[in-house]
Amino acid sequence: MRMGSGERVRAAVAALMQITGESQADVAAALGLNQTQVSRRQAGTAAWSLADCDTLAAHYGIDVLDLLAGPTRACEALPAAHRRPSRPEAAR
Numbered sequence: 001m002r003m004g005s006g007e008r009v010r011a012a013v014a015a016l017m018q019i020t021g022e023s024q025a026d027v028a029a030a031l032g033l034n035q036t037q038v039s040r041r042q043a044g045t046a047a048w049s050l051a052d053c054d055t056l057a058a059h060y061g062i063d064v065l066d067l068l069a070g071p072t073r074a075c076e077a078l079p080a081a082h083r084r085p086s087r088p089e090a091a092r
Contacts, residue, residue: 003070005068006044006047006048007044008068008069008070008071009048009053009067009068010041010042010044010048011070011071012067012068012069012070012071012073012074012075013027013041013042013048013056013067014042014071015071015072015074015075016056016060016067016071016074016075016078019075019078019083019084020060020078020082020083020084021084023035024038024039024042025038027056027059030055030056030059031052031055031056031059053067053068060074060078060082061078061079061081061082062074062077062078062079063077
């Protein structure tokens, strides 16, 4: 089944938040929104606008087309400086 553009952006934002360790409040601050507005966009009850997508892409340091392409492409394009440091594996 094919993802629609809105679902693709929601999935990309969720993946970027996960890989960077950012919260909805962090994303909201970058967009000049409040956390509730980001929550609605992520839940699909409100749409991400093209202006939001432009701002999100700039915030994450990726091209807007990478964001619109979905989570895999967005995460692959994310610069290393934006990634949350990985935790070392526990000693066995």
